[in-house]
Amino acid sequence: MHPILLVFVSLLGIYLLQIVVEFWRTIHNVGHLSGPRLLFDHERFLVWAIAKLLPPIPYVSRGGSWMLRTKHQDFAAAGQDATAMVTMIPWPSAVIYLADAAAIKEVATFRAKFPKPVDMYEALFAFGGNIIASEGEDWKRYRTIAAPAFSERNTRLVWDETIRIMFDLFDNVWGDSPEIVLDHCVDITLPIALFVIGVAGFGRRVTWTSDLSVPPGHQMPFKDALHIVSTNLILKMGLPNWAMKLTERTRRVNLAFDELRQYMVEMVNARRSAETREERHDLFNGLLDAADDNPDGSVAITEQELIGNMFIFLLAGHETTAHTLCFTFALLALHPDEQERLYQQIKGILVDLNGMPTYEDMNRFTLSMAVLYETLRMFPPVSAIPKRAAEDTSLTVSNADGGETTFPIPSGTRVDYQVPGLHYNPKYWKDPHTFRPERFLGEWPRNAFLPFSSGARGCLGRRFFETESVAAITMMILKYRVEVKDEPEFVGETFEQRYARITAFDQLLNTAPRRVPLVFKRR
Numbered sequence: 001m002h003p004i005l006l007v008f009v010s011l012l013g014i015y016l017l018q019i020v021v022e023f024w025r026t027i028h029n030v031g032h033l034s035g036p037r038l039l040f041d042h043e044r045f046l047v048w049a050i051a052k053l054l055p056p057i058p059y060v061s062r063g064g065s066w067m068l069r070t071k072h073q074d075f076a077a078a079g080q081d082a083t084a085m086v087t088m089i090p091w092p093s094a095v096i097y098l099a100d101a102a103a104i105k106e107v108a109t110f111r112a113k114f115p116k117p118v119d120m121y122e123a124l125f126a127f128g129g130n131i132i133a134s135e136g137e138d139w140k141r142y143r144t145i146a147a148p149a150f151s152e153r154n155t156r157l158v159w160d161e162t163i164r165i166m167f168d169l170f171d172n173v174w175g176d177s178p179e180i181v182l183d184h185c186v187d188i189t190l191p192i193a194l195f196v197i198g199v200a201g202f203g204r205r206v207t208w209t210s211d212l213s214v215p216p217g218h219q220m221p222f223k224d225a226l227h228i229v230s231t232n233l234i235l236k237m238g239l240p241n242w243a244m245k246l247t248e249r250t251r252r253v254n255l256a257f258d259e260l261r262q263y264m265v266e267m268v269n270a271r272r273s274a275e276t277r278e279e280r281h282d283l284f285n286g287l288l289d290a291a292d293d294n295p296d297g298s299v300a301i302t303e304q305e306l307i308g309n310m311f312i313f314l315l316a317g318h319e320t321t322a323h324t325l326c327f328t329f330a331l332l333a334l335h336p337d338e339q340e341r342l343y344q345q346i347k348g349i350l351v352d353l354n355g356m357p358t359y360e361d362m363n364r365f366t367l368s369m370a371v372l373y374e375t376l377r378m379f380p381p382v383s384a385i386p387k388r389a390a391e392d393t394s395l396t397v398s399n400a401d402g403g404e405t406t407f408p409i410p411s412g413t414r415v416d417y418q419v420p421g422l423h424y425n426p427k428y429w430k431d432p433h434t435f436r437p438e439r440f441l442g443e444w445p446r447n448a449f450l451p452f453s454s455g456a457r458g459c460l461g462r463r464f465f466e467t468e469s470v471a472a473i474t475m476m477i478l479k480y481r482v483e484v485k486d487e488p489e490f491v492g493e494t495f496e497q498r499y500a501r502i503t504a505f506d507q508l509l510n511t512a513p514r515r516v517p518l519v520f521k522r523r
């Protein structure tokens with residue numbers, strides 16, 4: 001054998017031998033927790049992207065959207081509510097997945113022991129320093145500034161504007177048509193969520209019929225910039241700057257980012273040069289208020305951080321909301337009896353309100369909220385919430401025979417909340433595969449419901465989202481009956497087939513419905 005080839009083969013042999021030894025050591029170090037064993041590390045971006053396209057292949061790929069597809073199965077097979085995925089190449093590593101409410105609560109409580117692995121959120125820095133992609137002192141500063149923006153007044157604004165947007169849709173877009181056929185329900189839920197974040201987030205009213213003129217100094221109307229940015233955030237995060245200049249589409253996306261940034265800079269300047277401060281309750285103004293009110297006069301947040309956080313609100317809040325609303329209408333269309341029950345409650349409440357609910361009425365729509373929660377339980381937009389052990393530690397989970405298992409966690413190991421695993425865990429949820437909104441009407445296991453994460457790092461926009469969604473669902477079901485669109489190629493399918501088709505999903509940055517063809521019939 002040629003000496004160079006001999007050296008290469010020997011080095012490769014040593015590497016493979018080390019990998020095999022390290023692989024067994026990694027399994028041993030997490031207490032031999034059962035779970036998938038895979039050849040390649042799924043967390044590398046390229047492998048992750050390829051794995052999404054592949055079908056499940058034993059020891060190679062779990063296939064796309066595996067968490068929501070497999071739900072609680074891995075945990076049931078393991079006989080306990082913790083599993084470890086151990087991968088081999090390029091270097092053995094383990095990710096521990098939890099579907100045990102008490103263990104998750106412990107991880108959320110001991111934040112210093114289980115901080116957020118911010119290196120995984122690197123792509124989000126494309127927008128500037130921000131609350132989601134930070135930890136420690138930076139995160140505390142962002143949270144202190146951002147939390148007051150999600151005020152009671154902002155929530156009220158969200159409610160009022162959502163009702164207005166829904167009426168605008170019914171009166172000025174759908175008009176007198178007795179039925180509206182949509183090939184994919186996101187065609188209305190994406191705009192609804194965009195308009196709400198436009199006005200209650202950015203303080204700019206954009207709507208179905210809003211004016212598309214381009215103000216001086218701009219190349220694109222605000223509405224287009226907001227829309228293009230919000231639907232292309234993944235593209236911008238995934239591609240390097242030079243690649244964004246290659247095609248007409250990516251150049252337009254780049255332009256939209258520049259335009260939205262410029263609109264925001266102008267909004268900051270207009271506000272700072274204004275003689276009197278306007279009383280406004282959108283998130284952008286809320287952030288500016290907090291930034292300006294720093295008691296020692298120092299800059300609490302730079303302009304770049306302000307804009308970075310606004311981009312993040314758009315990323316965190318737009319598609320998650322739109323997709324959840326879409327799944328909600330899909331589930332109501334698939335379960336007409338549940339839809340009727342919801343309609344009866346809404347009608348009963350609105351009889352004495354002349355059809356125009358106010359923010360004060362929100363808590364009376366208990367079934368609207370229950371339907372929303374049941375949708376979030378079954379189709380959580382975020383499947384995995386990652387943490388990383390900062391020191392050698394251990395956790396205890398319950399197992400199938402009623403006992404407990406304690407396992408070690410070496411420092412540096414990823415520990416993820418596996419949200420679908422928790423949400424479909426029969427220990428907490430009776431008949432977890434059945435759509436049963438009323439389970440959220442009485443007492444329910446709050447620690448086993450994690451669509452918004454929990455603890456100090458829980459979702460800041462939860463109330464924003466809930467308010468908008470309850471208003472949108474309530475108005476829609478009051479005015480329209482939702483049905484699955486009849487399509488000749490699906491005649492004769494069983495309920496299970498129809499359910500699987502209408503709720504089919506892909507998991508990208510969040511869970512996205514694949515195609516939800518619905519008909520909205522005027523009541």
Ligand code: HEM
Binds near residue numbers: 313320381452459
């Ligand atoms: C269905 C709707 C939503 C869901 C399921 C959701 C879910 C989540 C989850 C799971 C996290 C934790 C992420 C992590 O640890 O990496 C989070 C954080 C966050 N969300 Fe949401 N979210 C939703 C809507 C919104 C909206 C509408 C906004 C803002 C307008 C928003 C703003 C935020 C922010 C600022 C954080 C970071 C909190 C922190 O790290 O301190 N979210 N959200």
